[in-house]
Amino acid sequence: MSQEKYIGMDVHQATISVAVMDARGKLIMECLLETKAATILECIQGLRGTLALTFEEGTSAAWLHDLLKPHVSRLVVCDPRKNALLKDGNKSDRVDARKLAELLRTNQVKPVYRGKHGTRALKELGRSYLTITKDVRIKRVIRTAYICRRNHLS
Numbered sequence: 001m002s003q004e005k006y007i008g009m010d011v012h013q014a015t016i017s018v019a020v021m022d023a024r025g026k027l028i029m030e031c032l033l034e035t036k037a038a039t040i041l042e043c044i045q046g047l048r049g050t051l052a053l054t055f056e057e058g059t060s061a062a063w064l065h066d067l068l069k070p071h072v073s074r075l076v077v078c079d080p081r082k083n084a085l086l087k088d089g090n091k092s093d094r095v096d097a098r099k100l101a102e103l104l105r106t107n108q109v110k111p112v113y114r115g116k117h118g119t120r121a122l123k124e125l126g127r128s129y130l131t132i133t134k135d136v137r138i139k140r141v142i143r144t145a146y147i148c149r150r151n152h153l154s
Helices: 037-045 061-071 093-105 115-151
Strands: 003-009 015-022 026-036 050-056 074-078
Touching: 003 061, 015 093, 026 037, 026 093, 037 061, 050 061, 050 093, 061 074, 074 093, 093 115
Parallel strands: 003 050, 050 074
Antiparallel strands: 003 015, 015 026
């Protein structure tokens, strides 16, 4: 019998709803976790067999990807706009986690591109540089306007 487990996670800032299915689609576990690395890893490491995991792209996706990648055999960060099954039927975190596990089990999740960690760091540095240079330009404009106004009032 196959020891594959399919894990769907509905991720939020404070909590994560988790659903685990076996290869036949039977729900074997559900839980609600605190969004903390130690708690998440404890849950994943408690599962036996070959683990496949999915969650939707969001604000915590890069962090969660880097945290979980070494602990599962397959990790798919999926595009929330392309998960049609999630739009049908009841809507709750538990239901969404189950649906994500089912989509992963049936190979219907649409992955988003997850760049290498170095690429992400480079993009973040680029964004930071643009923000800083923009801030400096704004400060120059404000300083120039202040000097012109001060000279005009003198």
